[in-house]
Amino acid sequence: METPRLPVGERVRYYRRKNGNRKQAAVAGLCGITERYLSQIENGHKVPSPEVLARLASELGVPVAALLSDEAPQQTPSAPLTSSPDIVRALMGHQADRSSVPANPVSPADLRERVEAAWSSWQSSPIRFTDAESVLPALIADTEHAVRAHQPPGEAAVRREALRAAADLYGLLRSYCRRTGRNDLSLLVADRAMRAAEDADDPIRVAAAQWNLGHVLLSTDRADAAAEAAETAAHGIARLDSVSPGPEAAALKGALELVSVVAEARQQRWWQARERLRERAGPMAELAGESNRQWTVFGPTNVTLHAMSVEMLAGEAAEALRLADAIDTSSLPSCERAFTFRLEVAECYDQRREDAAVLVHLRDLEVLAPEDMARSPLAHNLIVRLLHRIRPMYRQQVAQLAERLGIAA
Structure with missing residues (x-):
């Protein structure tokens, strides 16, 4: 059976969401068009000129042919099953x-x-x-x-x-x-x-298990997964109300609040995510202190890291980088959390098309945690986007990085 040809706009929307679920405003601004014009393209009301199409393809990290092909959209590179x-x-x-x-x-x-x-x-x-x-x-x-x-x-x-x-x-x-x-x-x-x-x-470990389940749900592509993660977190927080208050319960409540923050952001409810960070997670962090109870790494630093993540997901790269300047991850017990922070900084520079900065951070990440780098879908996507648009003077370095990670050019 032949695969039906999808409109160009639907393909643009597909790759925009698949490559980091970026805001229309961020992609449009980097392509030199208005957010309204990009929305009209994605909804099929406008047909982009060849020049605009080329800019969109470059920004989304795909060849122009991917936006015009008769084939079904291809999945963006992801880390292998390892x-x-x-x-x-x-x-x-x-x-x-x-x-x-x-x-x-x-x-x-x-x-x-x-x-x-x-x-x-x-x-x-x-x-x-x-x-x-x-x-x-x-x-x-x-x-x-x-x-x-x-x-x-x-x-x-x-x-x-x-x-x-x-x-x-x-x-x-x-x-x-x-x-x-x-x-x-x-x-x-x-x-x-x-x-x-x-x-x-053990109510503390039950809460930790719900925190774990929330993270599993947040990592799936189902449309309702974020809402389910928020519901799971809410149940966990409610069950902790029967536990004696103190730093341990506060840490688990706060960690569950952060699951809800990410769930709000995944549903593009930016102001709700910011308010939850400020009104709920923040006070819990002050009570818990910098801790690692149940290996959640919850505390004031982790709350600030999530504040930066929200701005990154919202396409507010400048604000995210401003927050990043005040974050010190050197005292965190989790190398994974430090890796994620630096990777999100690279994503912010990618949103701003500061390719040299993206490359610098990716190379630093390869030194910091090479095994995480090899398994990170976001890192792979950043490298693919660089390969499609970076200036010739940096292309060899990006190509060598891609080769070390087994990413096809």
């Missing part, structure tokens, strides 16, 4: 070497130590994917074995500690699976984290 087969097998309950599972269950204290070490490495190591893949398969098997083994009457306290370790481990696995392109597995482990936290009757 989940370790051993981790996938362990999550599915298939151990390559059954003899590696001890006859007697590992004690909850040993599990706790191993899970915390894995989390520390995940948040701080520049080769965190390699490190995680060396320890997670055995840790998954030992944790699930311990939870199953501590069933008899009289072992409730031991089982509860094993379940707490399991909830924390599944939280780490949610992040790993999402970053390696396996949203299906990310949803699976988020659900397991929720069940383990509920079975442990």
Whole structure:
């Protein structure tokens, strides 16, 4: 069956949303046209001239042919699926070497130590994917074995500690699976984290599990995913109302508020996102302080990072960069959060067409966290856009960066 030809305007809208969900005003301004004119193009009321079409293609990081082709729109480059087969097998309950599972269950204290070490490495190591893949398969098997083994009457306290370790481990696995392109597995482990936290009757870990689930939903492309993430966060916040107030509850409430902030921004409700940051997340950050409770890295710095993210998503690159100037991520325990911050700074410079600055930040990111760089769809998209428009004097450097990451020119 032949693929129907889509109007040029629909293709422009498709690539504008797919390549960073950028505002019409931002793309139009960089192409030298008005926002109203771009809206008319996307709605099929105007046909762009060849010159405007070329500018749009360059800004969207696609060849002109992609806006005119009879073929269905192609997905923009994304990071490859890189989940370790051993981790996938362990999550599915298939151990390559059954003899590696001890006859007697590992004690909850040993599990706790191993899970915390894995989390520390995940948040701080520049080769965190390699490190995680060396320890997670055995840790998954030992944790699930311990939870199953501590069933008899009289072992409730031991089982509860094993379940707490399991909830924390599944939280780490949610992040790993999402970053390696396996949203299906990310949803699976988020659900397991929720069940383990509920079975442990631990309201703080239940809130952490809902925070994890919210992030899984925010990483999907479904139209209603952002609304579902906000609803999940709201349920988590409501359940924390029964917990004694204090820094720990404030940190989890604040982290859930940030899920709602991102959900508002994804739905282009910019003022609601800004108000939630100011009125809800901010006070929670002051109460919690700079913390890393349940590995959420929630605190005043993270709130400011989200304020910058909102402005970036809104296409307000100048305001985002102004906020970025006041942010110091050196004290954050999470390399991932520092990587995301610098990547969003690169995106802001991309919105302003300051290509040399984009290149500088991308090269710095490759040094900071090479394994994250190789797996980041946003980084890949930024490189593709640079390849299509950067000045000749920088093109070789961009091409070499693309080659190192396996991105086709």
